[in-house]
Amino acid sequence: MFSVYCTAVAAEVLLGPTNIEAVLSSGGELAMEYRCSCGERGLWKRGAGRFHDERAIAS
Numbered sequence: 001m002f003s004v005y006c007t008a009v010a011a012e013v014l015l016g017p018t019n020i021e022a023v024l025s026s027g028g029e030l031a032m033e034y035r036c037s038c039g040e041r042g043l044w045k046r047g048a049g050r051f052h053d054e055r056a057i058a059s
């Protein structure tokens with residue numbers, strides 16, 4: 001499970017495996033394309049979140 005800050009609903013939402021559309025990894029970095037439960041798509045990155053205000057809670 002991971003959480004993202006969804007700008008569409010302006011709240012932190014908890015997402016699970018069914019929300020993950022793709023897992024990308026390169027050079028030791030992990031990123032996931034997800035679809036929020038509201039339908040908004042985004043990119044989650046472990047480490048610095050450049051795209052939104054996203055951050056992971058636990059693995």
Ligand SMILES: [Zn+2]
Pocket residue numbers: 006007008009013036037038039040
């Ligand atoms: Zn959302």
